[in-house]
Amino acid sequence: MKLELLDYIIIFGFFALVLFIGIYVSKKSGQNSTEYFLSGRSMPWWLLGLSMVATTFSTDTPNLVTDLVRSNGVSGNWGWWCFLLTGMLTVFVYAKLWRKSNVKTDLEFYELRYGGKAASFLRKFRAIYLGVLFNVITMASVTLAAIKIGGVMLGLEPWVTVVSAGLITVVFSALGGFKGVVYSDFFLFFMAMAGAIGAAYYLVNLPEVGGLQAVLENENVKDKLSILPDFSDKRALITALIIPLAVQWWSSWYPGGEPGGGGYIAQRMLAAKNENHAIGATFFFNIMHYALRPWPWILVALASLVVYPDIASIHEAFPNVTEDKLGHDLAYSAMMTKLPTGLLGVVMASLVAAYMSTISTQLNWGSSYIVYDFYKQQINPEATEKQMVNVGRISTVLLMVLSAFLALALQDAMGVFNLLLSFGAGTGLIFILRWFWWRINAWSEITAMFSSGILAVLLETTPLRGYLFAPETGIFPEWADLPFIMLVTTIIWLTATFVTQPESKEVLRSFYLKIQPGGPGWAKVVDEAEAENVEIVKTNEKWSVPSGIKAMLSGVVLIYSIMFATGYWIYGKYQLAIILTIVVAVSAFVLLKVWQGMKNVF
Incomplete structure (x- = not known):
């Protein structure tokens, strides 16, 4: 060329x-x-x-x-x-x-x-x-x-x-x-x-x-x-x-x-x-x-x-x-x-x-x-x-x-x-929960990080893959390697979480005071602070995560519908494309309504 x-x-x-x-x-x-x-x-x-x-x-x-x-x-x-x-x-x-x-x-x-x-x-x-x-x-x-x-x-x-x-x-x-x-x-x-x-x-x-x-x-x-x-x-x-x-x-x-x-x-x-x-x-x-x-x-x-x-x-x-x-x-x-x-x-x-x-x-x-x-x-x-x-x-x-x-x-x-x-694999759940569950600590992340990395290396470089995932002789089917790593890693980091000490009151309260995450996962920390006359709650707003999840699901439907509709318009499958385009309009309307009901959104 x-x-x-x-x-x-x-x-x-x-x-x-x-x-x-x-x-x-x-x-x-x-x-x-x-x-x-x-x-x-x-x-x-x-x-x-x-x-x-x-x-x-x-x-x-x-x-x-x-x-x-x-x-x-x-x-x-x-x-x-x-x-x-x-x-x-x-x-x-x-x-x-x-x-x-x-x-x-x-x-x-x-x-x-x-x-x-x-x-x-x-x-x-x-x-x-x-x-x-x-x-x-x-x-x-x-x-x-x-x-x-x-x-x-x-x-x-x-x-x-x-x-x-x-x-x-x-x-x-x-x-x-x-x-x-x-x-x-x-x-x-x-x-x-x-x-x-x-x-x-x-x-x-x-x-x-x-x-x-x-x-x-x-x-x-x-x-x-x-x-x-x-x-x-x-x-x-x-x-x-x-x-x-x-x-x-x-x-x-x-x-x-x-x-x-x-x-x-x-x-x-x-x-x-x-x-x-x-x-x-x-x-x-x-x-x-x-x-x-x-x-x-x-x-x-x-x-x-x-x-x-x-x-x-x-x-x-x-x-x-x-x-x-x-x-x-x-x-x-x-x-x-x-x-x-x-x-x-x-x-x-x-x-x-x-x-x-x-x-x-x-x-x-x-x-x-x-x-x-x-x-x-x-x-x-x-x-x-x-x-x-x-x-x-x-x-x-x-x-x-x-x-x-x-x-x-x-x-x-x-x-x-x-x-x-x-x-x-297996570390993502920590990144989702650490904002909303007080009990997760630094050792949760350390053990998850090392266990997932070690398991990934073992499966790629040792007979463990053949023993567990070989199509004919293995214990699990070949597609199960990712769920396997995820399951083992999750068990390990959850165990580490409960056998190690939680973060100190000072650290947890300081984090809550700055971020205001809310929700039942912080109820214990909030209740203990109130009992000791320590003020860490700065807002009376309703916990926004349930509304956020509704908006998330509406957004997922909207974007997947756009993606599918685009594909079917290209393929010439016009009936499916029209139906999905209608779904796009409906999901966009639903998302807009949910979004307007949320606090502090764009």
Whole structure:
């Protein structure tokens, strides 16, 4: 594939714009650590919402969706669609709590909610565990996608892609800080969406593809179209739908889909002007992320089955790609090579935009953990604002270097996705309950974190997997590994909770006084405080969680209905599409009524 002058103008013009933003905001971003990592807590909902969408539109996402569709059909996407429930719970229950906490990172929450050495250890350990280990793995997965795109579309060696893609991103991220990330995300979002939609329209109408109707009627595609898994296939139903909706969404920690909010989603909520803007940002993000954005990728994945029906056909077309990088996820990049001049430049710029948005966010977020939750806590408690900004910039560069080396060793995005889900299995329930149940303590989280990680490693690297989950000889069916980790982890952390001492009265009362979580889970703490004439309840408002759950369920119905309706309009199944469109209108009306009845909402 050859880029023409117009393509280069589009791509380098985009690079120049992003670098200009980073340089322009660098002076203000470097004033202090709050500006560098949270932009002074002054961001509006619409800008933060667009930033969340742009961040989760990474170069590995189209590859992952393509892999899922080609391997398991459209219904294979329920592995990540299920996290909409987590997202809606964050919108209507947790967004205002995070903003009210006024912490600088979500890890600072640990020393707000817990006390003593265990809380201090938890905060510092997770700063490295999440900010470095998990963060580097996630960025390596994104960079792996860039390597595959560079290899297939431009014939670049992996190291060339890593250096060229990473260098401009790390310079921009280190200079501009969070403000640079969010401001550039505004442009990255529109560039990425334009590229995805334009590519889908053009590729579906290629002569060798034959148009949308030809795609839908193709023998390689017919059995991949269903949005829901085949209910007669018990294994597919359990794996693709039941496990994600019944267990995965609330039990697993995953970057961008943390139960109760966390990570870079929490960072954006903490950067919002106020609680209402935090709620508005996360709601807007969930609509765009789940309801509308996946379909251009899905259409390209389906069209790829017409042109490249299997991995062998991809390898035949691109013999220079090494076997360790071969997989169904390469089909997306393979299809991009068929784009014409101009549109090719837009798509290449959109893929660069997707890469830069995700990596810059991960770098800034991970660096904030290193600075606030490890460096200032463990190494230099008296660090000045200038020192913290400098450490933030240095750690940004180091994180990029580590992820680049790891990316060269990885093979496919699907494996990384499943590994991260396994590592976080069983921990999600703690993140949901810790705001509303006083008895959870630091040891609950410590034991959950270690047990889920150890179990995930054991199942991947030892005969334990074969003994428990081998299809013919194992005790459990193969799909049961995630529920198994979740169940064992939950038993372990619940046991640890009740055999260890609860948090002190001072810690619990201080947390309640600041957050005002309410509910029966804090009744014991409130009653004891009242008996001792200690006032910790500052409001007489009705507990908002029941209304929040109603709003969450209405929002889930609304967004899934939009997603389904969009798919059926594309498929030409107009009766189902019309019915679902009516459901969209009704659920939107119900959500609006519930929302209006809630206190302190956007």
